[in-house]
Amino acid sequence: MRHAVLLILMALIVSGGPVAAQPALTSPDVEAYLEGFLPYALHRGDIAGAVVAVVKDGETILLKGYGVADVVTGTPVNPAATLFRPGSISKSFTATAVMQLVEKGRLSLDRDVNEYLDFRVPSTFAPPITLRHLLSHTAGFADVYKNVMLASARATPSIEHYVKNALPPRIFPAGTVVAYSNYGATLAGYIVQRIAGEPYESYVAKHIFAPLGMSHSTFVQPVPASLSQHGPRGYLRASHSAAAFEFLGTAPAGALSTTGADMARYMLAHLGGGRENSVRLMSPATAATMHQPAFRSMPGMQAMALGFYGEDRNGRRIIGHAGDLISFHADMHLLIEDKVGLFIAMNSLGKDAASTALRTALFRGFVDRYFPAAQSEPTSLASAMEHGLRIAGRYQSSRRPHDTPITLGGLFTEARLVVNADATVELSALKGINGVPKRWREVEPYVWREVHGTAKLAAVLDGNAVRFLTTDDVPPVAVWQPLPVSRQAGWNLPVLVATLMILLAALAQWPFSALIRRHYRLAPDSVASRPEFYRTARIVAGINFVVLMGWLGFLLAGAQDLTLLADASDPFLRLLQVLGAASVLGTIPVMRYVVSAWRVSHGRWWLKISSSALAFASLATVWFIAAFHLLSLDLNY
DSSP: OHHHHHHHHHHHHHHTOSOSSOOOOOHHHHHHHHHTTHHHHHHHTTOOEEEEEEEETTEEEEEEEEEEEETTTTEEOOTTTOOBOOGGGHHHHHHHHHHHHHHTTSOOTTSBGGGGOSSOOOOOSSSOOBHHHHHHTOSOBOOOOTTSEESSTTTOOOHHHHHHHOOOOBOSOTTTSOBOOHHHHHHHHHHHHHHHTSOHHHHHIIIIIHHHTOTTOBOOSSOOGGGGGGOOOOBSSTTSOBOOOOEESOHHHHOOBBOHHHHHHHHHHHHTTSEETTEESSOHHHHHHHHSOOEESSTTSOEEOSSOEEOOBTTBOEEEEEEEOSSOEEEEEEETTTTEEEEEEESBOOGGGHHHHHHHHHHHHHHHHHSOOOOOOOOOOTTHHHHHHHHOEEEEESSOOOSSGGGGGGGGTOEEEEEOTTSOEEETTOBOTTSSBOOEEEEETTEEEETTSOOEEEEEEETTEEEEEEESSSOSSBOEEEOOGGGOHHHHHHHHHHHHHHHHHHHHHHHHHHHHHHHHTOOOSSOTTOHHHHHHHHHHHHHHHHHHHHHHHHHHHHHHOGGGSSGGGHHHHHHHHHHHHHHHHHHHHHHHHHHHHHTOOSOOHHHHHHHHHHHHHHHHHHHHHHHTTTTOSOOOO
């Protein structure tokens, strides 16, 4: 009962109500608000520590640490000295650097990026890629995972080496589809490095950190000795041991280490139109260009800016960016017209990824508390059921790998849209803080609104066919596109499970049958005149099982530890590919074994059934190898 009361109180705090009057955004009120929310939330989520910075009208009105920076020593979070790693918020710094050079006339947002490179991005599609595309994630690159996160400084490639060796294919024409790209942001950082004539880390330190007085910020990996006493220490959970330092091959996209105090100065500069007190980071016109919408997937939905993305809520214009490494997680939100900024960073993933739900609840609760808007619950359109059934199906994110073995992981990440009996729809990828898929009610033709919420989900159609789904419930960094039947988990996963069970049964049955035959001095269960078919079929079954389990194990382990997705894993993957080639060739003796089994004339039905099952498993293995590119010569995944 006591826990239930606490949860109810937290819900009231997060929602910002009910209250007698709208609270004013003042230092005392926001501190009281956070004190009522964060300490319990961190403890409940098994998160070691956090830092929050709130700025308003050119001043920092709250800068506070919560929890501990070091679980072992119990050192509390110091907002001015404890380093956090805000991940992809780094991209806004890269965009800021680009815009500084644009302002100086050394770069153009709309020229082909090949004019600034010492290698060439292929012209897969007619429109050339520009810096505007890179900074708004509309360059059309496939997603890549390899060498994004490394286990050591020694294994971490330079920015130049990374962009030249990790170049992904272009799967969309530039400027047509938003698809979040760490590679694209890193390429923008490399252009800054080339045009400025100095290392990226050095440029940002001289032209952003130093002018703003961000003395505890760096892109250097690991953190320099001058900052090592405040070095970032992250955790999967506060109850676990500290995680190792996370090295990024995509430094301009996510390698920043900083403090809450430094991020307050950075937010003030952007909210001040490029100026923080007497420090000028860029002109107001340049800042405005950076902050304004650069790409919108659909009218009325959130837009991508340059280095930021839209997060409008309650009629307020908001831009921001989230950042996630393995152990560090952060959000930055800028209410541009209200001159208000909110930054929160945590040093733990937390139980059940609590850091994500906590940040979402804090941001939405903050805006609803200090910038509320009246909301009404609309009724469904008469077309709701018809339109819902038209868009029902399985979808894949536009942020995805292309023709690499990693596509096998898509079987576990597809989004499924279903229609409920009351004509509301659910998209499995869009879940509430409680982890349950949200329900959406159609309020305009092909536009749905969250039930008991304000977010929207919309479908864009070509005739009767869905082109994509988009929402403002999550950052507008990707859209969902219809998933081809050949890649759908609805039938691929059952086939995969059945294949593994057949192969495992065949392997388990082999030694058992051998012992029985030896004891009773019987001939092989297959055709006695061709026992080599029987033995070869079982060997192929073993190879098939190793290939499928090897790839699945690698993908599942890589999802937990991104450092496995690196060059160091190539020998293991090449071994799997050699075995995969043997699996393909092995279908021939397996099929010969089946033919021999069915020619037996003395009624061995179990032999016929088991051999046919083995043939099914062998052909299914070949299907997965071919359909998901497990033999791809290019291991740039």
